[in-house]
Amino acid sequence: FHTVDYFVQLTKEMANLGADSICIKDMAGVLTPGTGFELVSRMKDAVDLPLQVHTHATSGISEMTYLKVAEAGADIIDTAISSFAGGTSQPATESVAIALAGLGYETGLDLDKLEKIANHFNPVRDRFRKEGLLNPKVKDTEPKTLIYQVPGGMLSNLLSQLTEQGLADRYDEVLQEVPKVRADLGYPPLVTPLSQMVGTQALMNVISGERYKMVPKEIKDYVKGLYGKPPVAIEPEIVTLIIGDEPVSTLRPADLLAPEMPGFETAIAKYAKSTEDVLSYAVFPKQAEDFLGRREDPFYDVPLQEVTVSLAVD
Structure with a gap:
């Protein structure tokens, strides 16, 4: 069902609805280089919109796919700084930038700045691993994703x-x-x-x-x-x-849900200044109230301190 023809037609429909850009989101990392090349080529022929490709490195083919979609005319590809790249994340920004630059593509990226970013986050990654917050297995390559999609x-x-x-x-x-x-x-x-x-x-x-x-x-x-x-x-x-x-x-x-915005607006009226504030509260009530409260009250999260007063009586 999910053929190249299907996605090209879907792209046309989105363009007719007024889309400003199109993104191919391959969350499973199963977009192969050949299919990626055909898909991007035909979508670029079908609509005159910026086209972005997002894939994951899970299956081990993401860099090859990015090279082929770049050749086909993709305007944007998603990558991750090397500290958190690979596996279920995206390919490394630095590596992809160097490879594309060597093939004549202008990425506009400053490798010196990318190195500084990586140097900042490498210790963060190491700490997360040590504390068990980042499981090393998420960096594993799993070709079975290509077989079972x-x-x-x-x-x-x-x-x-x-x-x-x-x-x-x-x-x-x-x-x-x-x-x-x-x-x-x-x-x-x-x-x-x-x-x-x-x-x-x-x-x-x-x-x-x-x-x-x-x-x-x-x-x-x-x-x-x-x-x-x-x-x-x-x-x-x-x-x-x-x-x-x-x-x-x-x-x-x-349409089967009762309107809830009025209730959220009332509940967070003390701190909300915009619709975005109300929506933040609707999705994350406790965290949003804490954040919005601190934004409004400089003493919101200052702990009470016990003060001892000594009186000298003559």
């Missing part, structure tokens, strides 16, 4: 779930089930939260020994239409298998 974060999550249940030996079975579940559900994009939902359903299918014998509430809500319209219509027999004869909504899911 599964994002790296989803792979590690599945392995963790299986290991906790003493079923790590069934990892490959679950990976083989993931694309089948994705097809059953109308080929949703494997990005949060759908990647976790599809992965969990594949896990349940394998563990239970019967497909869709156990179905999480989130998958049922998705099939009911509460996450929006799937890219491809779900087959009626799959719908019945998952939700029985319950109705499928064709409404815009957000």
Whole structure:
């Protein structure tokens, strides 16, 4: 379903809707160099908009893909400073810049400044590793992402779930089930939260020994239409298998939610100065109130101190 023709047509539709730029987001790191070249070439021919490519180094082919999309005319590519590059992150900025410069591309990047940035963040990376906040495994290369078209974060999550249940030996079975579940559900994009939902359903299918014998509430809500319209219509027999004869909504899911902005505006009125402030509070109530409060009150987070007063009486 997700063919080059599909994405070229989608690009035209976005341009007609008034898009200012287009970004190809390859969160799983599965865009191969050849497909990347064809995709970017045809999209650049189809629309006159800046085109950005975002991929991850999980599968080990990201640098080759970036070279080919640059040759095809991509205007922007996403990279990460070397301190945090590779694995589930992006290719290293410095390395890609040097390679492209050697091929005649003008990146506009100052390598001396990039080195200073890396020197600043290298100790931060090392500290995060020492404290256990940065797992070294996130830097691993995982070619299976190319076989199963599964994002790296989803792979590690599945392995963790299986290991906790003493079923790590069934990892490959679950990976083989993931694309089948994705097809059953109308080929949703494997990005949060759908990647976790599809992965969990594949896990349940394998563990239970019967497909869709156990179905999480989130998958049922998705099939009911509460996450929006799937890219491809779900087959009626799959719908019945998952939700029985319950109705499928064709409404815009957000139309089913009650308006909440007035309540948020009232709750944070003491500190909010803009819509952005209210939205920050809506998404992260505790953190936003703390930040906005400190912004307004210089003594907001100053601890009270005990003061002892001595009186001398003649």
